[in-house]
Structures are given as C-alpha cells and as structure tokens.
Amino acid sequence: MSQSKQHKQQAYRLNTGGRIDRSRTLSFTFNGQHYQGHPGDTLASALLANGVDIINRSFKYSRPRGIVAAGAEEPNAIVQLGNSEAAQVPNVRATQQALFNDLTACSTNGWPNVQRDLMGLVGKLGGQFMPPGFYYKTFMAPASMWLTYEKYIRKAAGLGRSPMEADPDSYDHFNQHCDVLVVGAGAAGLAAALAAARSGARVIVADEQEEMGGSLLDSRETLGDKPADQWAARVLEELAGCENVTLLPRTTANGYHDHNFVTLHERRTEHLGDTAPVENGHRQVRSRLHRVRAGQVILATGAHERPLVYAANDVPGNLLAGAVSTYIRRYGVAPGRKLVLSTSNDYGYRAALDWKEAGCDVVAIVDAREAPAGDWVDTARAQGIKIISGSAVIEAKGSSRVSAARVAKIDIDAFQVSGPIQELACDTIASSGGYSPVIHLASHTGARPAWRDDILGFVPGLVKGVQACGGANGTYALGDVLAEGVEAGIRAAAATDHTAQAVSLPSTDYLQQGPAVALFQVPHEKPTLRGPKQFVDLQNDVTAAGIELATREGFESIEHIKRYTAMGFGTDQGKLGNINGMAVAARCLSRSIPEVGTTVFRPNYTPVTFGAIVGRHCRDLFDPARYTALHQWHVERGAEFEDVGQWKRPWYYPQKRAGAANGERESMAEAVARECLAVREKVGILDASTLGKIDIQGPDAREFLARVYTNKWEKLAVGRCRYGLMCKDDGMVTDDGVTSCLADNHFLMTTTTGGAAAILEWLELWHQTEWPELDVYFSSVTDHWATMTITGPEARKLLGEITDIDLDRDSFKFMDWRAGKVAGVPARVFRISFTGELTFEINVQANYAMHVWQTLFKHGETYGLTPYGTETMHVLRAEKGFIIVGQETDGSVTPEDLGMQWAIGYDKPYSWIGKRALTRPDTKRENRKQLVGLRPKDPKVVLEEGAQIVLDPKHAIPMPMVGHVTSSYYSPVLDSGFALAVVKGGHQKLGETVYLPMVDGQTHEAEIVSTIFYDPKGERQNV
Amino acid sequence: MSNAATFDTRTDTAIPVESPLAYSYRHSGAPRAGDSSRLQLRERAMLGHLILRGGAIVLDEAVRDVLGLNLPGQPQALVQDASGERSIQWLSPDEWLVIVPGGEEFPLETKLRExxxxxxxxxxxVSGGxxxxxxxxxxxxxxxxxxxxxxxxxxxxxVGKGVTTIFAKATTIIRRPSEERWELVVRRSFADYCYRWLLDAAAEYGVNVEQ
Known part of the structure; x- marks a missing residue:
C-alpha cells in the first residue's frame, strides 16, 4: 500500500453497511494528496477508506504512525486543519473531525514530510540514545544553550502550529443552568437522560461525537429485538421534543470544576467548513464554551479499550479491536484485508466477527486465555475462525504497514514466552486488553479513582452531586448499562426535587461471557530492555522499556515515573496508555496496580481552541472601557488617552506644531508644558467626571464621615466643602477627596477615580458590620454627574459669562459650593482646587454635559481656554505638593508620613478608622519614610520615578537606601525638574543633599525641599 | 421634610441632551438587519431613575400613596403600573430602583420626601448615570x-423579576417587564462597552437597533 502511487478510490470502503451516505461524495486533501469520502465519515474513516496508512511521525523517535482508535482516545492521528492561514487549527484528532467538502489537513509531525522523514534517521540511529529523561540529561548544560536546543527540539517534535493571521470567526461563552447534566449520549447516558427528562427536570445532554448514540451506533446487539441504534434514535427523538431538554451534539465536556461547574466545548460549525458559515447574511458562531452550573451531574462517558503492549505495536495497521468494529459497522470501512486479533477477553471477539461479516479474512484469533468460553467465542468457532489459545501476538512485523504477526504461547504469571513462535502473515493486528472506564472528568474534581479487580480497571471517585453509570462505572453488559442509566437519572431528578416517571427498558440479549485475563504488557522472547520497542504511550513515545528503566533509576511514585518518561502528558492525558503504564511499573516494582496507583487527569479532556476559551473577551471587548459623557469631544480634539482603572481619561491634547507643514503634532512634553502654562496664566479645563461620587444621607451622616475620615466634620456648614483623608484600620492612607455639606443630613463625598467602587463597599462594610446604629445611607452617583473643572486666573470671568451664580470672591469663597445654572443647565459649582489656581468645578447631570462643555468653549476663546489632561493635572498638583493616593502612597504611608498632621483629629469624641493604629510605636517612629520635595541640583534633570535615594553615593554596595522618588516632572513655571519623594526621617532633613544613583552609572544630586514648589502661601486659589 | 438637599437637575429649555449611547451610535453605528433580524435592541433613554433606601414598611406606605404602586417586598421582584411606564425594583433589603418617565423624578422625589x-x-x-x-x-x-x-x-x-448580576466583565441590573421584553439597566460609563458587546454577541442573529 505505497502512498506515492495514485490511489484506487476508497479501496477499503465496504459496499454496504455503516452510517455514511454513499450517494454523495466529498473531496478532501491530506498532506497535499486529494481523496474522497462520504457524508458521515470522519477524517480518520475517510483516510482508512483510501488506504492511507501513515498519518504522522512519532513525537520522539519519528516512527511512522497510523490510526489506532476511532474516538477521543486516538493518540497518533493528530492533524493540522485549515485551507488558509487564518483558518489553521492545530491538534485536531482525525477520529473526531467530521469530513466536509474541501477539508484540508496535514500531519502535525514529520519534518520535512511524513513519508520521508529526516528525523526518522534520528529515530533509527538515535533511538537508543534517547532514553527517558533524555532532555533532562542531555540538554541540562550549559543552561545558555537551552534556547538553541529548544528551537530544534520543538521543530522536530512539531505539535501543530497556531495561525499567523487573525481568526475570522467568533466564539461565545454560554451560561447554562440545569438540574441534570448528562455527559455522554451512549446507552447509559440516553437512559439516564430519558429518566431525568420525564421527571420534568431541566436536562442538558452533551456528547462529543458527530452523532449521539455512542456504542449503540455500531453495536452487534439488539434492543427490543431491533438493532440497538433504532432504540437510540427513538430516545433521541423523544428528548428532542422535550422543552426541558437541551441536546448538545459535538460537545465535549472538557473540564469538571468545583461545585458541579462543568465546561462544555461545543463545536457548532467545525463539521461544516474551515470557517463558520453565513446564514441569512449573518456569520454564525464557530464554537461555544458552555459554562454549565448543574444541580446533578451524570457521567456516562463510557470506557476506552486498552491495547495490548507488544513489540512494534505502533506500526501502522495495529488497531484497537473495538475501533476495527466501529470502522466497519459505523463508517463502512475495513481498515485492512487480513486480520489477526490478539485479545484477553470476550469483547475483543467482536472485531473478528465484524471483520468476517465484512467479507475480509480473519487469519486467527489469538486469545491469552487457556480455555476461552462464551457466546462470541462459540460464534467465532462456529464460523470456522481459527482460535489460538493461551497465546498472544508478541510482535508485529512490517515497517510502514503490518506485514505479519509473531504469535507465541505465553506464561502471564512468569512474564515469559513459553512456546514456539509462529509468524502469521496479515496486514492488520487488532488487540484488546479489556476496557478502562473513562474517569477523566471525575478525576478533575480531585476525587481519587478506585481499582476494581473484577473489571481490571479504575472506577471514578465521586464528589457530591455526581454519579457515574455504564461503562464509566465499569458496567459493560448492555442490559445492566441501561438499568444503571435509568437509576442514575431517577436519582438525579429526585435530588433536584423532581418526581420520577416510569421508564420501561427494552429487552436485551443476555450475552454469556467468559472471564477476562489480566494482560497488559505481553512478554517477548527478549527482555523488555533489549527487545524491540513495546509502546505504552504512543503519543509521547513512551515504551515499556522506558518505564522499566525509570523504575531501575529509582523512580517509584507513578507521578514521578509519569514526569520522567512523559507518559500521559499533553493533549493525550493518558487515555490509552496510563493503565498499561501503571501495570508495567507495577510489574517492575513487584507491586499491584492499586498499590502503584494512578496519576491525576487534568482538564482539558481533549484540546479546546483558544477561541472558545477566550469567547468574546478579546480585541476591543477584552476589558470594559469606561467613557465620560464628553468622550466624543476628547476624541475629536485628538486627545491621547490614559487608562485609569477602566476609565479612558484624556492624558494630554497634542496640537499641530505651529508652522509644521506635514501636520506633525506636539510631543507629550510640549503639549503638557503648554497646558500647564495655560492654567497658570489663563484658564484650563479638565474633564473630572471620573472622580468617584457618593451621595450620603441620614441624620448620622456627619458622624459617620468623622469615623471614616481622619479629620473633623462636626463644624462643616451647609454650603461648605472640606478635604478628607481616609485610612484603613492599619492607619495607612487609602483614599482622599473633597466632601461637601449639601444639607445638615446630606453630604456628597468624592473619592479617587480608581477607588470609587472599593470605597463605597468600604463604607457599606463598616456601616453594616460595625456601626449599624448609625442612621445613614450611601448611593453611588459617580455616573450621574459630569464634572468640568475650570481653573486659572481667568476662570471667574469665563464662568461669569454663562452662570447666574454670584461669583463674587467674598460671597462664593474658596471651599464653598453653590447651586445655580451654568449654560442654562442646573449645576452645582464647587470652589475647590487641585491646581492651586482659582477653580470652579461645575457638576451637571451627565446628559447635559456636552452642551455645557461646548458652551464653555464658545465663551472661552477670549480667555484662552485650554483643555488639559491627566498629565498636566499631575504636574500642577505636584507643584502644589498635593498627593495622589496610590502614587505618593503605597499602603504603608500614614497621614503623618505625608506631613498632614493638620488632617488628623486625635481629639474627636469617638474613635475613627485608623486612630488606634496611628498610635502604635511603629507608626510613631521618627525614622519613617516621610514625604518631601526634591529639587535636582541640575534643573534640566527630571528624576526617574521610583529612583532610590541614598545619603552617601560613595558607600560600598549595597548602599543603604533611604527612600525613593514618588512623582517627578518638569515644571514649566519653575523651568526645572522637581519631584516628590519619601525619605527616612525626611521631615527633619530639609536643605540636605541626597543622591540618586541610576542604572546608567550617573548619580543625580538633589536637595530636600518643601513639598510646595509653587505659590507656597496658597494665594492664587483664594483670589 | 428630611434635612436633605434636593436639586432638580433637569431644565425645561430646549437644551440639547446626549444619552449614554450617543457616542456609541456615532462610533459603532446602529445596525438594521431588517427582516432577518431575530433581535431588537432599543435604548430607553432619558428616563427618571431614583434610588430609594430605607425601611420597607415606611417606604411602602409612601410609594403606595404617591406612586400608586406597592413596594416589592420580595427579593428580586419588579412591580410596574398598568402602563408599564413606572416601576419599582427590589435591589437589596433596604434598596429599590424606581424608574419613571423622564422629568417625573424630581416631583416624585419631592412628594416622597414630604x-x-x-x-x-x-x-x-441617578437619572444621568x-x-x-x-x-x-x-x-x-x-x-x-x-x-x-x-x-x-x-x-x-x-416576568416581574429583576436581579443585579454580571454583564460580561461589567455589572448590570436585568429585568423582565413582559414575556417579550427584557431590560438591562447599565451604568452610563459602561454603556458603550455593553452596547458593543450586545452588537457583537447578537451578530449571528441579525440585530435591529431602534434609535
């Protein structure tokens, strides 16, 4: 079956049978070759139908690999999908990808290509030089070389690649709530869903396959004397008609999180094309991540068949026995012509029976048991199939496809070949070592699985609110599976307060089965370490010899063995190999499997695309952007924006450079200098709407304020405003702002922009938990008011043109507020100042803000009204020594450290938040870092914010650091750099020189000065 | 009358107002998917919004007399008048949201205070917010x-329920005034984010924005 020649079309497609639509043909491309398949095919079944043997090269040894399984457990057939760069999807299992017309896929592994692989040489020559722990051992040193090694290792390993272009599709998160979530729509899941649905519970059924029905879709058994798939169809029809049931096909439960929160990855359009289709002119959503909060969860995830571990069991043509049946019965493909089956149990016989019925040649069934007996064994005998008992396939022959099976009698207990070896010519070897319940989801919850000797497998540990039934619970006989499903459904419904309704189950054939034998690794005539490779984990190229070597090197814990060998890593999560690996470790360590224990499966069960994980939280919806009512104006004015929390605040407004022909705009420094001077000399305007505003009402509002602020409030008269400083209970400054007395029982508090939400919660917390006796209520009015700050010597004249408020300096004083109309709009105007200039803060209902702002500009031209942003605001306030919480403070700064003793009311008649902490020895310590001004000796220097301050630059390293710069700017009015800083004992160090050694080797000199650089008497704001 | 300052923030004159979505309409447009639309989105702008805080019993008496509505005492309840124009929604054990036609909020506040x-x-x-x-x-x-x-x-x-919950990465009050209609009460500063989110998430259904 050389792949270089033109293929006979679908040479391995059966003429009848399966659930595919032979009347329609689909074209697809794999590794550049064109093939055909049918609707109903997976990419894997279509590749098998076309006789494509090699799908990939293996991860480490670069050995050719073919399809092994038919579902999620497929370790080899991992492909890269996508016709265009933007549509690339890595890590898709060909066994889970529905075929669609023009599907394009290629191998994820194999450099330069799968057929003639450069790394194959390394695999052959270097294989023995790549023992487990190879990377750790070889690439450890020198550490600097790792980046070089990694580049080649990654390229050689090739686990698919992400697209280099933007994804054209959209993805959703979908919040779901239900009483009962059923994972898996096979026999158990359908029975459970039916029982739960009839009770009236809200049910979600998620199934990862293209078609719901699970093993019923390819079963040999009958239900109610009809093919099993007919029962599945009837149940699905009933469920689809129930309003309380949501059926989610093509949906993988990928993670089971705390409190029955399960995430489901629904592939809505992946079966239709490379990108989502457009319906009615609207592009559909490609996939959804359902975030399900379930009352009860039923895990009906079935079981994965275990392959037997024999030599060269990775050569293409080695398949799971159950997968052979699935390909024949569900997809109408026989993945070969001549079959040898190696089994340890009765279920494996199914493959041989199906194979023969498909008209192909069963060379032999090799059964590890001495005296197999059971209904299917009898059927096989009756059909004249040769059964070789007490034996196993010990080695596959062939390089790019199986050419023969070496079969021998084995002694399982002694772990040795006990008879002569015969070679049977064949092209396919199917193996079955029994079934492992799919316990991955249950493991995500942290519950430990338990080993059951009777079924030779782990059953899931279960947390509250979850049940497992059917194969997932180690129950395999169809009648038992259905009964268990119904029972689980009824229990789940009852647990969510629904009354069960009768569910009558169809009759099943009782299948007589002989006991299975515990066979995992098959002995070879050579010792494991010297014989041909026996693969345990095909995806990660972990061999039985590798595990044996790991145990010899002293690794005894299965978790260590896993990490040392890479068994069960990555996207595979140990679906096929884990139990076999534990069995090998158990043999080497002379322990039992439960003693060795199992590793922990982690989300995701199968890979989830980043698109689905991200949903809509990307690009311009990554995070909320909060806008003020004036945002449009700022945008049109060309403002650069600064993120303050989630707010977009104008940072500065660069203008076109005077005389610049090419429309070049000012630099930030130029714009800020211009804006600063405009405020100091004329008038500037700031959009201050983002400041937090809290409406406080109640007879005890005043006392409440005095308890949460450090300063006093009892004498603040109606019509007056006061600056307040707020500490946490540790005495450290947490917020500040101006609070105004609107009426005796009514105050308006302002907070920092970033602190608004947290401060409201803080007030509620203290009111609700500590001082419920105080009659006071709080409501956020931040968004209700738009705040426009006009500031500068011309502010009064400007405002005077458009207001009916008396602005006379003696009747409307500094720290007063007045109500009236501005530009015809009712407004509250506050005479408070963050710049040190004459300032009016105009507050209007936000819907009127644009009108008022524009009116101010209509009248402002005469006065040189200049909009300024947060950067200019920072410079101006720093010139005045006004702090910004979060910049001058970092949660370790007290009011006294800031030199704000005037804002502390130690003699208030009741305690207030932070008072006690401020009397601790540490907060009273003299050598605390205290806020000072810094004037660089060289006025051209603008110190770096965060720069460390030392007293002696010649001190040996490490130099004692006494503080750091908290704010630093260039001041246009001073024509000098200046800074605020915290320095140990700084308040006593005025006039002293300090040093700031920089990364580039320079050391700056600065003098400790007052924090007030401009207008120290505060005359300008009082005019 | 309690000792609080009341302030009518509205004016009768023909002064232009901008709803919280004014910027969004300019920036993101107002799509019209036409007949294929499975979703309608409409801003009910410029309504009067009041936050009421206090004990349920005294507030209930007041709103019954002044507004003719019972104060919803049950958590997450929403009551409306016959026209659906006036509503009261439970927000927390001592907090209610009253929504009335724009301009009614100040007279209502005054009467309630009396x-x-x-x-x-x-x-x-909080009408502007x-x-x-x-x-x-x-x-x-x-x-x-x-x-x-x-x-x-x-x-x-x-119908008749209302809760405060998470809206993507913001918060919202969500209410169901009738079988066919849902209402989201969103903060002004988050309105553009919410609008863009809804347009994006509804694109697959086709969305008609009524301005």
Missing amino acids: HLGSAHFAISD QTVLELSGEAAQELLMKTVIYDVHPSNFP
Whole structure:
C-alpha cells in the first residue's frame, strides 16, 4: 500500500453497511494528496477508506504512525486543519473531525514530510540514545544553550502550529443552568437522560461525537429485538421534543470544576467548513464554551479499550479491536484485508466477527486465555475462525504497514514466552486488553479513582452531586448499562426535587461471557530492555522499556515515573496508555496496580481552541472601557488617552506644531508644558467626571464621615466643602477627596477615580458590620454627574459669562459650593482646587454635559481656554505638593508620613478608622519614610520615578537606601525638574543633599525641599 | 421634610441632551438587519431613575400613596403600573430602583420626601448615570445567556423579576417587564462597552437597533 502511487478510490470502503451516505461524495486533501469520502465519515474513516496508512511521525523517535482508535482516545492521528492561514487549527484528532467538502489537513509531525522523514534517521540511529529523561540529561548544560536546543527540539517534535493571521470567526461563552447534566449520549447516558427528562427536570445532554448514540451506533446487539441504534434514535427523538431538554451534539465536556461547574466545548460549525458559515447574511458562531452550573451531574462517558503492549505495536495497521468494529459497522470501512486479533477477553471477539461479516479474512484469533468460553467465542468457532489459545501476538512485523504477526504461547504469571513462535502473515493486528472506564472528568474534581479487580480497571471517585453509570462505572453488559442509566437519572431528578416517571427498558440479549485475563504488557522472547520497542504511550513515545528503566533509576511514585518518561502528558492525558503504564511499573516494582496507583487527569479532556476559551473577551471587548459623557469631544480634539482603572481619561491634547507643514503634532512634553502654562496664566479645563461620587444621607451622616475620615466634620456648614483623608484600620492612607455639606443630613463625598467602587463597599462594610446604629445611607452617583473643572486666573470671568451664580470672591469663597445654572443647565459649582489656581468645578447631570462643555468653549476663546489632561493635572498638583493616593502612597504611608498632621483629629469624641493604629510605636517612629520635595541640583534633570535615594553615593554596595522618588516632572513655571519623594526621617532633613544613583552609572544630586514648589502661601486659589 | 438637599437637575429649555449611547451610535453605528433580524435592541433613554433606601414598611406606605404602586417586598421582584411606564425594583433589603418617565423624578422625589417626613430614608437621583437597554425578539434569551451569568431560563426568570448580576466583565441590573421584553439597566460609563458587546454577541442573529 505505497502512498506515492495514485490511489484506487476508497479501496477499503465496504459496499454496504455503516452510517455514511454513499450517494454523495466529498473531496478532501491530506498532506497535499486529494481523496474522497462520504457524508458521515470522519477524517480518520475517510483516510482508512483510501488506504492511507501513515498519518504522522512519532513525537520522539519519528516512527511512522497510523490510526489506532476511532474516538477521543486516538493518540497518533493528530492533524493540522485549515485551507488558509487564518483558518489553521492545530491538534485536531482525525477520529473526531467530521469530513466536509474541501477539508484540508496535514500531519502535525514529520519534518520535512511524513513519508520521508529526516528525523526518522534520528529515530533509527538515535533511538537508543534517547532514553527517558533524555532532555533532562542531555540538554541540562550549559543552561545558555537551552534556547538553541529548544528551537530544534520543538521543530522536530512539531505539535501543530497556531495561525499567523487573525481568526475570522467568533466564539461565545454560554451560561447554562440545569438540574441534570448528562455527559455522554451512549446507552447509559440516553437512559439516564430519558429518566431525568420525564421527571420534568431541566436536562442538558452533551456528547462529543458527530452523532449521539455512542456504542449503540455500531453495536452487534439488539434492543427490543431491533438493532440497538433504532432504540437510540427513538430516545433521541423523544428528548428532542422535550422543552426541558437541551441536546448538545459535538460537545465535549472538557473540564469538571468545583461545585458541579462543568465546561462544555461545543463545536457548532467545525463539521461544516474551515470557517463558520453565513446564514441569512449573518456569520454564525464557530464554537461555544458552555459554562454549565448543574444541580446533578451524570457521567456516562463510557470506557476506552486498552491495547495490548507488544513489540512494534505502533506500526501502522495495529488497531484497537473495538475501533476495527466501529470502522466497519459505523463508517463502512475495513481498515485492512487480513486480520489477526490478539485479545484477553470476550469483547475483543467482536472485531473478528465484524471483520468476517465484512467479507475480509480473519487469519486467527489469538486469545491469552487457556480455555476461552462464551457466546462470541462459540460464534467465532462456529464460523470456522481459527482460535489460538493461551497465546498472544508478541510482535508485529512490517515497517510502514503490518506485514505479519509473531504469535507465541505465553506464561502471564512468569512474564515469559513459553512456546514456539509462529509468524502469521496479515496486514492488520487488532488487540484488546479489556476496557478502562473513562474517569477523566471525575478525576478533575480531585476525587481519587478506585481499582476494581473484577473489571481490571479504575472506577471514578465521586464528589457530591455526581454519579457515574455504564461503562464509566465499569458496567459493560448492555442490559445492566441501561438499568444503571435509568437509576442514575431517577436519582438525579429526585435530588433536584423532581418526581420520577416510569421508564420501561427494552429487552436485551443476555450475552454469556467468559472471564477476562489480566494482560497488559505481553512478554517477548527478549527482555523488555533489549527487545524491540513495546509502546505504552504512543503519543509521547513512551515504551515499556522506558518505564522499566525509570523504575531501575529509582523512580517509584507513578507521578514521578509519569514526569520522567512523559507518559500521559499533553493533549493525550493518558487515555490509552496510563493503565498499561501503571501495570508495567507495577510489574517492575513487584507491586499491584492499586498499590502503584494512578496519576491525576487534568482538564482539558481533549484540546479546546483558544477561541472558545477566550469567547468574546478579546480585541476591543477584552476589558470594559469606561467613557465620560464628553468622550466624543476628547476624541475629536485628538486627545491621547490614559487608562485609569477602566476609565479612558484624556492624558494630554497634542496640537499641530505651529508652522509644521506635514501636520506633525506636539510631543507629550510640549503639549503638557503648554497646558500647564495655560492654567497658570489663563484658564484650563479638565474633564473630572471620573472622580468617584457618593451621595450620603441620614441624620448620622456627619458622624459617620468623622469615623471614616481622619479629620473633623462636626463644624462643616451647609454650603461648605472640606478635604478628607481616609485610612484603613492599619492607619495607612487609602483614599482622599473633597466632601461637601449639601444639607445638615446630606453630604456628597468624592473619592479617587480608581477607588470609587472599593470605597463605597468600604463604607457599606463598616456601616453594616460595625456601626449599624448609625442612621445613614450611601448611593453611588459617580455616573450621574459630569464634572468640568475650570481653573486659572481667568476662570471667574469665563464662568461669569454663562452662570447666574454670584461669583463674587467674598460671597462664593474658596471651599464653598453653590447651586445655580451654568449654560442654562442646573449645576452645582464647587470652589475647590487641585491646581492651586482659582477653580470652579461645575457638576451637571451627565446628559447635559456636552452642551455645557461646548458652551464653555464658545465663551472661552477670549480667555484662552485650554483643555488639559491627566498629565498636566499631575504636574500642577505636584507643584502644589498635593498627593495622589496610590502614587505618593503605597499602603504603608500614614497621614503623618505625608506631613498632614493638620488632617488628623486625635481629639474627636469617638474613635475613627485608623486612630488606634496611628498610635502604635511603629507608626510613631521618627525614622519613617516621610514625604518631601526634591529639587535636582541640575534643573534640566527630571528624576526617574521610583529612583532610590541614598545619603552617601560613595558607600560600598549595597548602599543603604533611604527612600525613593514618588512623582517627578518638569515644571514649566519653575523651568526645572522637581519631584516628590519619601525619605527616612525626611521631615527633619530639609536643605540636605541626597543622591540618586541610576542604572546608567550617573548619580543625580538633589536637595530636600518643601513639598510646595509653587505659590507656597496658597494665594492664587483664594483670589 | 428630611434635612436633605434636593436639586432638580433637569431644565425645561430646549437644551440639547446626549444619552449614554450617543457616542456609541456615532462610533459603532446602529445596525438594521431588517427582516432577518431575530433581535431588537432599543435604548430607553432619558428616563427618571431614583434610588430609594430605607425601611420597607415606611417606604411602602409612601410609594403606595404617591406612586400608586406597592413596594416589592420580595427579593428580586419588579412591580410596574398598568402602563408599564413606572416601576419599582427590589435591589437589596433596604434598596429599590424606581424608574419613571423622564422629568417625573424630581416631583416624585419631592412628594416622597414630604410624605416620609422625619423617617430615616434616602433618595438619590441617578437619572444621568444609567440607561435602559431593551431587548426583544426570539433570540433575546440566548443573547442574555452569552452575556449574563444569572439563569435567565423562564422557569427561573419569570416576568416581574429583576436581579443585579454580571454583564460580561461589567455589572448590570436585568429585568423582565413582559414575556417579550427584557431590560438591562447599565451604568452610563459602561454603556458603550455593553452596547458593543450586545452588537457583537447578537451578530449571528441579525440585530435591529431602534434609535
């Protein structure tokens, strides 16, 4: 079956049978070759139908690999999908990808290509030089070389690649709530869903396959004397008609999180094309991540068949026995012509029976048991199939496809070949070592699985609110599976307060089965370490010899063995190999499997695309952007924006450079200098709407304020405003702002922009938990008011043109507020100042803000009204020594450290938040870092914010650091750099020189000065 | 009358106003998917919004006399008058949201304050700070499932219910005034984010924005 020649079309497609639509043909491309398949095919079944043997090269040894399984457990057939760069999807299992017309896929592994692989040489020559722990051992040193090694290792390993272009599709998160979530729509899941649905519970059924029905879709058994798939169809029809049931096909439960929160990855359009289709002119959503909060969860995830571990069991043509049946019965493909089956149990016989019925040649069934007996064994005998008992396939022959099976009698207990070896010519070897319940989801919850000797497998540990039934619970006989499903459904419904309704189950054939034998690794005539490779984990190229070597090197814990060998890593999560690996470790360590224990499966069960994980939280919806009512104006004015929390605040407004022909705009420094001077000399305007505003009402509002602020409030008269400083209970400054007395029982508090939400919660917390006796209520009015700050010597004249408020300096004083109309709009105007200039803060209902702002500009031209942003605001306030919480403070700064003793009311008649902490020895310590001004000796220097301050630059390293710069700017009015800083004992160090050694080797000199650089008497704001 | 400052922030003159979505309409447009639309989105702008805080018993008396509505005492309840124009929604054990036609909020506040006299309560006008986005159409419930974490299934979210919950990465008040309509009360500063989110999430259904 050389792949270089033109293929006979679908040479391995059966003429009848399966659930595919032979009347329609689909074209697809794999590794550049064109093939055909049918609707109903997976990419894997279509590749098998076309006789494509090699799908990939293996991860480490670069050995050719073919399809092994038919579902999620497929370790080899991992492909890269996508016709265009933007549509690339890595890590898709060909066994889970529905075929669609023009599907394009290629191998994820194999450099330069799968057929003639450069790394194959390394695999052959270097294989023995790549023992487990190879990377750790070889690439450890020198550490600097790792980046070089990694580049080649990654390229050689090739686990698919992400697209280099933007994804054209959209993805959703979908919040779901239900009483009962059923994972898996096979026999158990359908029975459970039916029982739960009839009770009236809200049910979600998620199934990862293209078609719901699970093993019923390819079963040999009958239900109610009809093919099993007919029962599945009837149940699905009933469920689809129930309003309380949501059926989610093509949906993988990928993670089971705390409190029955399960995430489901629904592939809505992946079966239709490379990108989502457009319906009615609207592009559909490609996939959804359902975030399900379930009352009860039923895990009906079935079981994965275990392959037997024999030599060269990775050569293409080695398949799971159950997968052979699935390909024949569900997809109408026989993945070969001549079959040898190696089994340890009765279920494996199914493959041989199906194979023969498909008209192909069963060379032999090799059964590890001495005296197999059971209904299917009898059927096989009756059909004249040769059964070789007490034996196993010990080695596959062939390089790019199986050419023969070496079969021998084995002694399982002694772990040795006990008879002569015969070679049977064949092209396919199917193996079955029994079934492992799919316990991955249950493991995500942290519950430990338990080993059951009777079924030779782990059953899931279960947390509250979850049940497992059917194969997932180690129950395999169809009648038992259905009964268990119904029972689980009824229990789940009852647990969510629904009354069960009768569910009558169809009759099943009782299948007589002989006991299975515990066979995992098959002995070879050579010792494991010297014989041909026996693969345990095909995806990660972990061999039985590798595990044996790991145990010899002293690794005894299965978790260590896993990490040392890479068994069960990555996207595979140990679906096929884990139990076999534990069995090998158990043999080497002379322990039992439960003693060795199992590793922990982690989300995701199968890979989830980043698109689905991200949903809509990307690009311009990554995070909320909060806008003020004036945002449009700022945008049109060309403002650069600064993120303050989630707010977009104008940072500065660069203008076109005077005389610049090419429309070049000012630099930030130029714009800020211009804006600063405009405020100091004329008038500037700031959009201050983002400041937090809290409406406080109640007879005890005043006392409440005095308890949460450090300063006093009892004498603040109606019509007056006061600056307040707020500490946490540790005495450290947490917020500040101006609070105004609107009426005796009514105050308006302002907070920092970033602190608004947290401060409201803080007030509620203290009111609700500590001082419920105080009659006071709080409501956020931040968004209700738009705040426009006009500031500068011309502010009064400007405002005077458009207001009916008396602005006379003696009747409307500094720290007063007045109500009236501005530009015809009712407004509250506050005479408070963050710049040190004459300032009016105009507050209007936000819907009127644009009108008022524009009116101010209509009248402002005469006065040189200049909009300024947060950067200019920072410079101006720093010139005045006004702090910004979060910049001058970092949660370790007290009011006294800031030199704000005037804002502390130690003699208030009741305690207030932070008072006690401020009397601790540490907060009273003299050598605390205290806020000072810094004037660089060289006025051209603008110190770096965060720069460390030392007293002696010649001190040996490490130099004692006494503080750091908290704010630093260039001041246009001073024509000098200046800074605020915290320095140990700084308040006593005025006039002293300090040093700031920089990364580039320079050391700056600065003098400790007052924090007030401009207008120290505060005359300008009082005019 | 309680000792609080009241302030009518509205003016009668023909002064232009801008709803919280004014910027969004300019920036993101107002799509019209036409007949293929399965979702309608409409801003109910410029309504009067008051936050009422106080004890349920005194507030109930006041709103019954002044507004002719019972104060919803049950958590997550929403009551409306016959026209649907006036509503009161439970927000927390001592907090209610009153929404009335724009311009009614100040007279209402004044009358409530008169009625409540010296009782301890608070009324805050937040009309400029939030807006109502109304969703209707067959895809409305699905759109909400993409958007809010709260369970909007009819069995859990009947008509007459309202909750405060997560809206994507913001918060919202969500209400169901009738079988066909859902209302989202969103903060002004988050309105553009919410609008863009809803347009994006509803694109697959086709969305008609009524301006």
